[in-house]
Amino acid sequence: MSRFNQRFLAGLDAAADRTGVPALAMGEVRRRHLRWLPIVALALAIGGWIWGMAAPQMVHFAYAVMSLGFAIGAFLPIFGPIKPWGAAKLVDEYDRQVRLRAFLYGYASVTFTAYAGIWLLVGLALLDRWTTLDLINQMRNFAHLLFVLYLAVPTLQASWATQPVEED
C-alpha cells in the first residue's frame, strides 16, 4: 500500500474515532449518573400528554413536545449508569443489582401508568364525547408516554439511588 493511501486511511480512522461511534459500538462509552436529564425527558412527555388531553385541537403539537422528551430519553440507556444486557464491558454483581432494581421501578411505573391511563382515556372519551380520530390520537400520545417512561425511569432511579465513585 502506498504511503499516501496509508496516511489517507489512517486519517479516515481518526475521523471515525472522533465521532465517538466506534467507542459506542465497543461499549467503551463513559457511563455517568444522569440525574436531571431523565426529569427533563419525563417533564416534556408528561407535560405534552396532559396538554394534548386538555386541548385536543393541539394534540399534534403536544405529540411534538413528547417526541422531544423521547429523543432525550433515547440517549439515557446509552450514557446512563445502567449497563445493558450483553454489554461488551465487564458487568459484575453490583451492576446486575443496580440494573435489576432500576428496571423493577421502570416496569412498575409503566404498568401502573398503563393501567391508570387506559381507564382515564376511556373515561375522558365518554365524558368529552371524543371522536374516533380524537381517541386514536390520544392513544398514540399515551403509547408515546409509556415509551418515554420505559426509557427514562430506570436511569432516573439508578442515578438518584447511587452516588458516583471517584477513580483512585
Next chain:
Amino acid sequence: MPQIHNRIALFRTERGMSRRALAEAAGVNPQTIGYLERGDYSPSLELGMKIAEVFEVPVELVFSFTPFESVASALRRAAE
C-alpha cells in the same frame, strides 16, 4: 438486611494496592470496590471470599456484621 462492615480500604492501603488492581484480582469493576469501601453495597459471599483471598486473610478479618475498631483506637489500646 443487616449492614456488612468491611476493612477493604485498610487492607488495600496497607498493601499499596489501587482499587483497579484489587478489582482486576477479584473480577469486578473498580467502581464496585469503591461502593464496597463506602458501605453502599454488601457483597455476595463469592465476592467477599475472593477479596479475602486476594488479601490472603480469613474472610472474617475483612467483613463483619459489627463495625471494626478504628486503627487509632487499636493502636492506643496496644500502647496501654
